Amino acid sequence: MSSFYDWISIAIFAALIVLFLQRSTDEGPEIDSIWHYLPPSIGCAVANYFGNEGRDALAIAVLGATLAYVWVVLKPLYRTPKG
Template identity: 50%
Template sequence: METVWDWVTIICFGGLVVLMLQRSVEERTRDHLMEYLFPALGCAVANYLGNHYSDIGAAAVLVLVAVYVFKVLKFPPIGPNKMDGPDRP
């Protein structure tokens, strides 16, 4: 935990873990465990790039991870596909 990229990627990965755990206890699952593989690997790649090569490359990878979480994992839940809770028909 020496660089800024270590902290940024750990925070992003922690948020991803919390999202996965929150959704794993729902009655109806929205996504599969494998859908979390890409953003988790993206956090690792961004950390490596930021520590060894390019800050711009690391930032670009983190932007791709954020877009993936927004589009594929649908967080935050907005629009007609959002699940409102256990009372949903």
């Protein structure tokens, strides 16, 4: 854990874990499956690899794509209406 990419990748991955655990304990309808979390998890690993290899632009692009996937597909701020 020595580079910026190590820390940011771990932070995004930890947020994915929290989102998955929160949604897996919800009583409402199932919004997503565990397979929806695979692409951003791989994205974190790939971005960390590129960042540690000194390919900063590629690492930032992969991190951006990972965050875009999380925002569009997983919808972390989506809340089901209670009723």
